[in-house]
Amino acid sequence: MDLDTVLDKTEDIELRLLLDAIYRRYHYDFRGYSMASITRRLRQAREHFGCRTLSQLQDRVLHDPAVLPELLSYLTVQVSELFRDPPYFRAIRERVVPHLRTYPSLKVWVAGCSAGEELYSLAILFREEGLEERTMFYGTDINPEAIRKAEAGVYEIERLPLFTENHRLSGGKSSLSDYYTAAYGAAVFDKTLRRRAVFSDHSLVTDAVFAEVHLVSCRNVLIYFDRQLQDRAVGLFKDSLVRKGFLGLGAKESLRFNAHADAFAEFARDERIYQKRGAS
Amino acid sequence: MTTGSPLPVPHAPRAEAVVIGASAGAVDALSVILPALPEGYPLPVMVVVHVPPNKKSIMAELFRNKCRVDVREADDKEPLAPGTVYFAPPDYHLLVEPDRRLSLSSEEPVHYSRPAIDVLFESAADAFGPALVAVLLTGASSDGACGLKAVCDAGGAALVQHPDEAAMPTMPRAGIAACPKASVMYLEQIAGHLRDLGRRP
Ligand SMILES: C[S@@+](CC[C@H](N)C(=O)[O-])C[C@H]1O[C@@H](n2cnc3c(N)ncnc32)[C@H](O)[C@@H]1O
DSSP states (O other): OOHHHHHHHHHHHHHHHHHHHHHHHHOOOOTTBOHHHHHHHHHHHHHHTTOSSHHHHHHHHHHOTTHHHHHHHHHSOOOOOTTSSHHHHHHIIIIIHHHHTTSSSEEEEEESOTTTHHHHHHHHHHHHTTOGGGEEEEEEESOHHHHHHHHHTEEEGGGHHHHHHHHHHTTOSSOGGGGEEEETTEEEEOGGGGTTEEEEEOOTTTOOOOOOEEEEEEOSSGGGBOHHHHHHHHHHHHHHEEEEEEEEEOTTOOSTTOTTGGGEEEEETTTTEEEEOOOO | OBOSSSOOOOOOTTOOEEEEEEOTTHHHHHHHHGGGSOTTOOSOEEEEEOOOSSSOOOHHHHHHTTOSSEEEEOOTTOBOOTTEEEEOOTTSEEEEOTTSBEEEEOOOOBTTBSSOHHHHHHHHHHHHGGGEEEEEOOOSSOTTHHHHHHHHHTTOEEEEEOTTTOSSOHHHHHHHHHOTTOEEEOHHHHHHHHHHHHHOO
């Protein structure tokens, strides 16, 4: 074995010890995440914190809790948009909403909601479709900073042209500008949109089902999990959904390799929307 | 840096995977390389091409009918199969897991690009070490240079398209600068080399 291979193996050991330390000390469990992406982001964090090795970073995070929030911003990927992948929201609007209309009251769970972009998109869509008054929205995430931002509902104004175009392409029936006011370089979203929304801390890795819901939208979260964790998360969605409830995933996510694939039927194939099967 | 035509190429013992990165001029360059792979090619080939994030992917469709190997867009957690070319989907990074499955990520663009070549090369270097062959082609970017260095550092083989032949020489030049051990070759030579990798017992 040459020296490089030895070094690589050492980093691998350090990485696992670091994730274990974070879990034991702070109960954030990244041990079953996709290692390729976690490795990359922890190397970036190591550089950012000026540490020579991941072991040094472990020392820092164990002894200085103030480091954790910043480290979490490396460990979780916060990229999102309003109406990201407009065809998804168009399919929710045109194909899922007609089913949802048949229920007198609705619950929607946006799992891994980041700074709220996906939840606000659905809230706007439900208002446009006249379903808002009968719906409760639950937005969950493990990143406290993301939840804070989601509760505030304030986005940089530079992002609005993209959001506006996405909303239009999703089949939006109103103007996105109806839902926010621009102030000091920021777009502040209408508070009434979150009248029926609750944002809370919940981990798909370590927490349990908390409500019976009609639609789960969990987009671009599962790609960061290894297969066992993906199985766990989809198991939670299965247990949480009503019979014939809907599960929407990210544009490149599917149940193809998932242990619970049989519990769902493909509903909108290209948009990655599934429907839970009836009792079998 | 090695130049000249008939070269003894220093390559990895028992190559187990190939990664390719290309930007401006990619389609023409890949049109020399990918159709040259024979049926029954024993290695998986992962490709990152810089494409605009307009969410409509064309690469896999473009090459499917020109190739004798299977060509598709990568799916998350898909196990690598021999004789298959995987393109990174637009707007996602493509990575290889230590257990040699593919994974996708929407983390920040690198060198203004998602997918980025560095992200694929670095994760593949971690997963395959000396059993990786990385190919850096034409492009007007410096993406891929750090990745190529990671591949070399892990003992893998680095091949770079000759800057004189590249539609855009920036990317090959950056690759050579970052990884002086890289073999500099013309497209036909790269195609021949990759084909030969498949013939080795
Ligand atoms: C890339 S964002 C996706 C945002 C949004 N769903 C979208 O598709 O645009 C991934 C989110 O998943 C969250 N996340 C990561 N691990 C999680 C877990 N174990 N449980 C719940 N959320 C998690 C991250 O904090 C981040 O906000």
